Structure formats: structure tokens, C-alpha cells
Amino acid sequence: LSSSCFRLSSAMKIRRFKQVVGRNDQFTRTVGAGSVVDVMPWLQYFPNPVKTIFDDFKRLNREFNSFIRDKVSEHRKTIQSSSVRDMTDALIASLDRLSAKTGVPLWKEYVTPTVGDVFGASQDTLSTALQWIFLVLVKYPDVQQRLQKEVDQVVGRQRLPCLEDQQQLPWVMAFIYEVMRFTSFMPLTIPHSTTTDTTIGGYSIPRNTVVFINQWSVNHDPAIWPQPETFDPDRFLNPNGSLNKDLTSSVLIFSLGKRRCIGEELAKLHLFLFTALMGHQCRLASDPARPPSLDWNYGTLKPHAFHIAVSLRGDMRLLDQAAAGAPAGEGEA
Numbered sequence: 001l002s003s004s005c006f007r008l009s010s011a012m013k014i015r016r017f018k019q020v021v022g023r024n025d026q027f028t029r030t031v032g033a034g035s036v037v038d039v040m041p042w043l044q045y046f047p048n049p050v051k052t053i054f055d056d057f058k059r060l061n062r063e064f065n066s067f068i069r070d071k072v073s074e075h076r077k078t079i080q081s082s083s084v085r086d087m088t089d090a091l092i093a094s095l096d097r098l099s100a101k102t103g104v105p106l107w108k109e110y111v112t113p114t115v116g117d118v119f120g121a122s123q124d125t126l127s128t129a130l131q132w133i134f135l136v137l138v139k140y141p142d143v144q145q146r147l148q149k150e151v152d153q154v155v156g157r158q159r160l161p162c163l164e165d166q167q168q169l170p171w172v173m174a175f176i177y178e179v180m181r182f183t184s185f186m187p188l189t190i191p192h193s194t195t196t197d198t199t200i201g202g203y204s205i206p207r208n209t210v211v212f213i214n215q216w217s218v219n220h221d222p223a224i225w226p227q228p229e230t231f232d233p234d235r236f237l238n239p240n241g242s243l244n245k246d247l248t249s250s251v252l253i254f255s256l257g258k259r260r261c262i263g264e265e266l267a268k269l270h271l272f273l274f275t276a277l278m279g280h281q282c283r284l285a286s287d288p289a290r291p292p293s294l295d296w297n298y299g300t301l302k303p304h305a306f307h308i309a310v311s312l313r314g315d316m317r318l319l320d321q322a323a324a325g326a327p328a329g330e331g332e333a
């Protein structure tokens with residue numbers, strides 16, 4: 001997703017990029033729900049640890065925004081009408097067209113925040129999902145084998161999996177939904193606030209109340225999910241082996257309502273491609289001396305650091321071919 005926002009084309013830029021995404025964990029700690037100020041907002045006026053966290057949050061945001069602003073300025077200087085290199089170019093070009101019609105210069109105001117939203121909202125979420133996918137695959141070797149079996153049967157060993165395979169790989173999708181349900185790594189949504197007195201499920205909620213959705217509890221409700229603490233992708237399959245769409249849409253991790261995640265479909269495509277490719281090409285194993293644990297750190301729920309061994313299932317031929325066909329600049333990242 002980062003390379004969809006802006007292609008990275010030199011070692012120096014990649015170093016700067018790594019610095020920015022390397023701060024993901026710090027960022028999660030500062031925004032992670034669970035702060036007492038979320039439920040008692042008046043505490044923000046008192047000197048307390050939350051104020052320090054909020055100051056850190058502002059600093060991280062300043063650094064992040066300056067990275068995005070620099071990237072957008074570079075794009076503005078080097079953009080050519082004949083080729084769209086990435087999403088930043090596409091946004092600049094379409095806002096230029098709109099400006100030409102309206103006579104109002106728009107790119108400055110809209111491109112940086114839009115790219116910042118997409119880049120920012122996808123970094124921590126997707127990387128956390130990937131960490132869990134790795135961990136679950138080493139924790140449950142039979143699950144890994146089942147996944148490899150389906151991918152091998154449908155894709156064969158002569159080519160890499162691609163997006164078009166998704167419909168034929170229901171077990172891979174069932175695995176991804178079960179990772180999202182089981183880990184519920186975004187246990188609570190971003191805080192929102194009521195704008196008027198309202199009621200929900202018979203409870204009255206006054207105006208200006210901070211409201212979260214407890215996604216974790218929905219995903220572990222025994223009325224919907226028998227044995228919710230068991231990792232079982234098969235729960236998402238119909239008796240004929242197809243994906244049970246009613247159940248997959250009951251997994252709650254992208255929030256609800258008007259402000260629900262706009263990246264849901266994109267995220268699921270990325271997770272599918274990553275999982276199918278990984279299963280097709282790699283074998284993951286845990287270190288017997290350091291068996292993986294499913295414990296997590298609070299915020300966006302991230303697993304504790306873990307050790308795994310990754311080996312190739314075959315040779316590098318298909319991966320080398322795919323890398324050779326990648327657009328300029330991508331191979332370097």
C-alpha cells in the first residue's frame with residue numbers, strides 16, 4: 001500500500017520511509033483506546049501521564065505530516081501528464097483537472113491530507129494483521145498445511161497465486177476471517193461522540209457522550225460463534241465448502257456506520273494476496289526453544305515479539321520472475 005501511495009526510488013528515501021513506519025508502535029501506544037481521558041475527558045486539563053502521551057502524539061503527527069508533505073511536493077515537481085506513477089500523482093492530476101474547471105487551486109489543500117489518511121490508516125492496521133497471520137501459521141502447523149494444500153490444488157506449482165484465484169480459495173479466505181475474528185486486533189473502534197440525545201438497544205445516551213464499539217465482544221459472542229476461543233477457519237464454510245457470507249459479514253473489525261473503514265475491501269485483497277503467496281512459496285516454523293505465544297500488547301492488539309524460521313518450499317524461479325516484472329523502483333523497497 002505504501003508503494004501505491006508513492007513509489008520509493010532511492011536508498012535514502014527508503015531510509016526515511018523506514019523511520020516513519022518504524023514509529024508505528026509508538027503511534028499505536030499514543031492513540032490506543034483505553035486511556036482514562038477517553039471516558040473522563042475533563043482529566044485532560046490536569047497534569048498527568050496522559051498529557052505526556054498526548055504531547056508525544058502531537059510530535060509523531062508533526063513528523064508524519066512533514067514526511068507526507070515532502071513526498072507530495074516532490075511529486076508536484078516531477079509529475080508528467082503522460083504517466084501516473086502512483087496514487088499521489090493520480091490525486092494531483094484529478095484535482096488539477098477540477099481546478100481548471102472551477103478556477104480554484106485545490107491540490108495543496110486536499111492531496112496531502114488524503115494521502116496522509118490512506119497511508120496512515122493502512123500502515124499499522126495491515127502490518128498488525130500480517131504479524132498475526134505469521135504467528136497463527138506457526139502456532140497451528142496443521143492450519144498452515146491445510147492452507148498450502150488448498151493453494152497448491154487450485155493454483156498448481158507452475159505459477160504464483162493472483163487475485164483472480166480468490167473465488168476458488170474459500171479456505172484461504174476463511175482463514176483470514178478467522179484471524180480477524182479470533183484476534184480482534186482492533187478491539188475497540190476510534191472514539192466517536194453523540195451529537196444529540198439518543199437511545200440504542202433501549203439505553204439512553206446523552207449528547208456529547210464518547211462512544212466506542214466493542215468489536216472484540218461481538219467477535220467472541222458465543223451466541224454467534226460456538227467455542228469462540230477456538231481458532232477454527234472451518235466455521236466459515238458451508239457444508240459444500242463455499243464461504244458462508246452471512247458469517248463472514250458478522251466479523252466486526254472495520255467498524256460500523258458512516259465512518260466505518262473505507263479501506264476494507266482493499267485490506268482484504270492485500271491480506272488474501274499476502275496469505276496465498278506466503279502459503280504457496282514459504283514454510284514457516286517456530287523455534288522449539290522459544291514457542292510462540294498468542295499474548296498481545298495493548299493498543300491495536302499486537303502479538304509479543306516472536307521468532308520464526310521461514311524457508312522456501314521450492315526454488316526462487318517464480319518469485320524472481322515476478323520481481324523482474326515489477327515496475328521500476330519497487331524492487332528496491
Ligand code: HEM
Nearest residue numbers: 117118121122125126189190254255259260261262263267
Ligand atoms: C485490516 C486492516 C484494517 C482494519 C482492521 C481497519 C479498521 C478500521 C477501523 C476500526 C476504523 C475506524 C472506524 C470508526 O471511526 O469507527 C478505520 C477507519 C479508517 N480506515 Fe481502516 N482498517 C484497515 C485498513 C485500512 C486501509 C488499507 C485503508 C486505506 C485505504 C484504511 C483507511 C481508513 C480510513 C481513511 C479511515 C477513516 C474513515 C473515516 O473516519 O471516515 N483502512 N479503519
